[in-house]
Amino acid sequence: MNKIFEVPLYPYTRHADQDAATPAHHRVVVVGAGPVGLAAAIDLARQGVEVVVLDENDKVSFGSRAICFAKRTLEIADRLGLGTPLVDKGVQWNIGKVFFDERKVYDFNLLPEEGHKRPAFINLQQYYFEDYLVRRARAIQSEGAPLDLRGGNKVARVADHGDHVALTIDTVDGPYSITADYVIACDGAASPIRSMMGLDFVGRVFEDNFLIADVIMEADFPTERWFWFDPPFNRGQSALLHKQPDGVWRIDLQLGWDIDKEQEKKPEKVIPRLKAMLGDDVEFSLEWVSIYTFQCRRMEKFRHNRVIFAGDSAHQVSPFGARGANSGLQDTDNLAWKLKLVLEGRAPEALLDSYDAERIFGADENILNSSRSTDFITPKSEISRIFRNAVLDLSEHHAFARPLVNSGRLSMPCTYDGSPLNTPDALPGGPARTRPGSPCPDVALGNGFLLDSLGDRFTLLAINADAPDGLSEDGIAVTRLSLTDKDDATGALAARYLGDAPAAVYLIRPDQHVAARWPAYDAVAIRAALRRATGQEMQ
Amino acid sequence: MPTDLILTPNMDRPDDIYADLLAAHEGLSKAESDALNARLILILMNQIGERRVLAQALAAARVPEGS
Numbered sequence: 001m002n003k004i005f006e007v008p009l010y011p012y013t014r015h016a017d018q019d020a021a022t023p024a025h026h027r028v029v030v031v032g033a034g035p036v037g038l039a040a041a042i043d044l045a046r047q048g049v050e051v052v053v054l055d056e057n058d059k060v061s062f063g064s065r066a067i068c069f070a071k072r073t074l075e076i077a078d079r080l081g082l083g084t085p086l087v088d089k090g091v092q093w094n095i096g097k098v099f100f101d102e103r104k105v106y107d108f109n110l111l112p113e114e115g116h117k118r119p120a121f122i123n124l125q126q127y128y129f130e131d132y133l134v135r136r137a138r139a140i141q142s143e144g145a146p147l148d149l150r151g152g153n154k155v156a157r158v159a160d161h162g163d164h165v166a167l168t169i170d171t172v173d174g175p176y177s178i179t180a181d182y183v184i185a186c187d188g189a190a191s192p193i194r195s196m197m198g199l200d201f202v203g204r205v206f207e208d209n210f211l212i213a214d215v216i217m218e219a220d221f222p223t224e225r226w227f228w229f230d231p232p233f234n235r236g237q238s239a240l241l242h243k244q245p246d247g248v249w250r251i252d253l254q255l256g257w258d259i260d261k262e263q264e265k266k267p268e269k270v271i272p273r274l275k276a277m278l279g280d281d282v283e284f285s286l287e288w289v290s291i292y293t294f295q296c297r298r299m300e301k302f303r304h305n306r307v308i309f310a311g312d313s314a315h316q317v318s319p320f321g322a323r324g325a326n327s328g329l330q331d332t333d334n335l336a337w338k339l340k341l342v343l344e345g346r347a348p349e350a351l352l353d354s355y356d357a358e359r360i361f362g363a364d365e366n367i368l369n370s371s372r373s374t375d376f377i378t379p380k381s382e383i384s385r386i387f388r389n390a391v392l393d394l395s396e397h398h399a400f401a402r403p404l405v406n407s408g409r410l411s412m413p414c415t416y417d418g419s420p421l422n423t424p425d426a427l428p429g430g431p432a433r434t435r436p437g438s439p440c441p442d443v444a445l446g447n448g449f450l451l452d453s454l455g456d457r458f459t460l461l462a463i464n465a466d467a468p469d470g471l472s473e474d475g476i477a478v479t480r481l482s483l484t485d486k487d488d489a490t491g492a493l494a495a496r497y498l499g500d501a502p503a504a505v506y507l508i509r510p511d512q513h514v515a516a517r518w519p520a521y522d523a524v525a526i527r528a529a530l531r532r533a534t535g536q537e538m539q
Numbered sequence: 540m541p542t543d544l545i546l547t548p549n550m551d552r553p554d555d556i557y558a559d560l561l562a563a564h565e566g567l568s569k570a571e572s573d574a575l576n577a578r579l580i581l582i583l584m585n586q587i588g589e590r591r592v593l594a595q596a597l598a599a600a601r602v603p604e605g606s
Contacts, residue, residue, distance in 0.1 A: 383573075390577035400585040 004127050008058040009134045012152025018176040026052045027343055029167060029180040031155050031193055034061060035126065036311030036328035037186030038133035042080050043336035045147035046140050047456065049343060052178070053137075054169060058151030060127035060134075063288040064214050067123050067242065067250055068322035071111070072413035072439060073329045074118040075512070079455045082136040083118065086129065090122030091243050096225040098407050100392040102232060106402050107224075110410060115492040116442045117449040121225075121410070123244050126325070158183065158196050158307065165306045182339060183307045186328070191313035197304065203297020204371065206318060208378050209255040210292050213270055214248050217284035221249075227407035229377070229392055233276040238377050238407075241277075248287055251277065252319075254378065261291045294318045296371050298363045302331075303356045310335060315363035317370040320377060320408035327366050330413060331359050337456070337510035341534060346475045351535030354421050362414035369409040376406035413439040416513060420538055423507075423516035423529040429500030430517060440512045443493045445483070450493070453481055454512050458530065460521075463493065464503035467521040473530045478507070509533060544595035 010033065017024040028044055030037045033055035044051045069090065077083040098106040110120035134149070141147050156175060157168035165183045168175055185193040194201060221241060228239040237254035244250055253273060255264060263269055270289055278284065298315035302308060311328030335355050341347035379385035394401035416422065416437035425435050433441060443450040453459075458478040460467055463485065470479050485494040498504055507516040507529050516529035531537060550556050563579075564572045587593055 386573050386577045387581070390574060390581055393574070394578055394581060398582075401581060404581070 004060055004131060005062055006059070008151065009060060009131070010055070010149045010151040011058045012150070012172060014171075014173055015148075015150060017178055018171070018173060020176075023166065023177040023179050025164070025179045025181075026050060027181050028052070028184065028339065029054060029165070029178065029182075030184045030186055031055075032186035032188060032311075032313070033057075033130075033134075033149060033151070034186060034188060034311070035066070035129050035133065035325050036332055037184070038130065038137060039076070039080060039329055040184050040186060040310060040332035040336060041147055041149070042082075042133065042137055042140060043332055044340065045137075045145040046080070047336070047340050048146070049336075049340050050146035052148045052150065052180075054150050054153040054155055054167075056152065056154035060130040062127075063212075063290055064244060064248065064250065065126035066129070066322075066325035067125060067244055068326075068410070069122050069124055069129065070322060070326045070411040070413075071116065071118045071120050072411070073326050074122065075439075075442070075451050076329050076333045078117070078452065079333075079512070080136065081140070082132050085132050085135075086124060087118065087122055089128055089132075089245055090124035091223050091245055092119040092122050093223045093225060093243075094120045095222075096227065096407070096410075098392075098395075098405055099226065099228040099231060100389075100396070101230055103396060105392055105396040106405050108402075113492070115444040115488070115490060117444075117451065118442070121322070123242055123250070125244055125248070128245070129325075155187075155193065155196075158193055160197075160305050160307055162305070181306065181343060184332075184335070184339075185307060185309045185313050186311050186332075187313050189312040189316050191309070193307065194299070194309065194313055197307065199299060199304065201297055201299055201316075203295050203316070203367070205295045206293065206374055206378070207257045208293065208374075209257065209259055209261065209264075210294075210319075211251075211253045211255050211264060211270065211273070212288070212290045212292065213251045213253070213274060213286060214244070214288040215251060215274060215284040216247050216287055217249060217278070217282055218247065219249065219278070219282065229388075229407070231277075234273070239277065240407075249284075253277075255291070265289055265291055292319075296367045296374075298360070298367060301356055302359055302363075303352055308335065308339075308352065308355065310359075314359070315366070317366050318374045319370075320373040321366070321370045322408070322411045323366040323370055326411040327362060327414075330362060331355075333511045334359055338535075341476070347534040348536065348538065350538035353538060354419065354535055358414075358416045358419050358421075361416060361418070365414055366411075373406045373408045377408075415439070421509070421515060421533045421535065423525075423532055425517065426525070427499075427501055427504050427517040427519055429498075430504060431496060431499040434497050434506070434514055434517070436514050436516055438514045440506075440508060440514060441496045443488055443496060444490065445487050445493070451512060454508055456510050458510060458515075458533070459506075459508040460526065461497070461504075461506040461508055462521065463497055463505075465505050465520055467505055471523070471526065473527045474534075474536070476530060476534055478526070478530065507533065543589070543592045544599060546599060 027050040030053045154170045156170045226241040240252035242250040302314045310331040391404045422436040460480045515533040
């Protein structure tokens with residue numbers, strides 16, 4: 001077993017807060033040091049917002065768990081300063097193949113265009129992802145960022161007092177209390193914070209079991225996502241094969257509902273299943289075995305005044321589509337800049353309600369996509385199985401059926417259509433993919449990439465257009481980035497940002513989403529859009 | 540209410556077309572016939588293409604006597 005599971009990364013140490021006469025006060029407390037909690041803390045702390053992370057454990061999560069990290073997550077990681085180690089360690093892939101019975105029926109490319117710094121996906125064990133986040137947290141700490149990571153700290157009580165939150169924390173040295181301006185609950189699908197606050201978490205249970213086996217083997221399968229419907233080695237069920245770093249392969253086998261989970265987890269049951277799939281002559285060893293079921297559900301609201309839920313604590317989906325951890329990272333990407341502006345008194349508290357609006361919209365999109373994938377993968381009736389098999393049979397021979405094949409609609413960033421922060425599209429002929437609410441698509445620019453020059457602040461992106469160096473409205477500064485379509489010889493900049501328009505000016509949010517766009521610089525319109533994008537009109 | 544779904548006679552040789560449909564199923568088991576019907580529906584859905592028209596077709600199929 002990989003040593004990384006055994007090393008305490010943030011062991012418990014006694015903190016001065018535990019000896020304070022009155023509870024110490026902090027700006028933000030993040031509960032949970034998983035991928036979402038750590039990303040939230042790094043994002044805030046590197047922008048100067050004081051943050052304490054509490055976790056009852058002190059190690060990375062056990063087993064590979066989330067393994068598929070999407071392009072958008074890598075772009076967010078770039079903004080946080082850890083994209084490169086993730087991509088260097090991860091296995092990059094863009095291609096998926098679908099098999100039905102004994103035949104390959106279809107393959108797809110998730111990133112069929114050039115000009116992106118990051119691949120469609122990398123596969124990387126969750127424990128590496130967490131390990132790199134902890135290292136990044138340590139690095140910014142050493143540069144003076146106000147981030148405090150406390151292991152062995154279990155939240156026992158949380159109470160929202162309107163203008164602050166009080167927390168009681170259990171440790172091996174006994175309990176202590178602190179207060180915070182805001183709490184971000186990133187404590188996972190079984191969220192104790194959610195339970196303590198008596199909040200609902202309703203949705204749909206899927207009656208099916210899946211076996212995860214991480215095996216170590218020398219195999220010459222390509223670095224692609226392979227998905228089987230009804231294969232000879234797992235009749236009537238599905239199977240998935242994915243490559244991870246270190247010669248580890250993720251195998252996911254559908255088992256059905258009426259099984260004995262304890263029996264199915266035993267090596268004497270697992271190994272014959274894997275041999276049937278891989279062949280008798282492939283040498284392998286088991287690194288991790290787990291059986292999971294899943295639900296698709298979300299909280300009715302993610303923001304409960306000063307306690308804000310992010311990641312699995314707020315929403316849960318089936319794993320088909322890699323929409324769990326990836327959507328959690330989009331949550332923190334969305335929340336961090338808003339919380340920073342509110343804490344600094346530069347935006348009204350109402351801006352935080354746009355987190356609810358935008359991320360509930362995202363969660364619903366993820367739940368819809370993953371529920372549909374699950375209905376295709378595990379048909380719930382005889383007739384749905386007949387149609388499913390008809391789609392697969394036709395997809396082998398006819399292109400029209402291929403878009404219907406659904407082995408997981410893999411995580412794409414959410415476009416916040418209808419967000420209260422958007423200003424209506426004012427760029428005639430502008431491409432739909434960069435309409436207000438969209439995450440900015442990357443473009444290669446001579447010596448770098450567009451996304452690396454956006455983020456953390458509001459940016460005015462002027463393409464073939466004149467605009468002043470910057471402007472400021474109610475204490476919010478906007479920096480200009482001037483480009484011409486000559487900056488990108490491939491034409492991707494024009495295709496992605498101009499469409500049929502000769503020039504464009506974009507207002508881009510700190511999370512790299514488009515807030516507004518126009519055919520030319522218009523100071524009055526830009527100031528109005530900036531007020532809108534910072535929640536001034538939401539009060 | 541205007542509709543794009545054609546519910547008036549539109550087949551050029553109805554008796555021949557109907558006979559073709561039955562002939563395609565001849566000699567098939569129930570399971571094979573179900574599979575053929577499913578493939579046929581998907582092919583025709585693609586031919587129609589528009590979700591709006593297909594929704595009208597689904598509604599008409601669900602309530603054959605009309606609303």
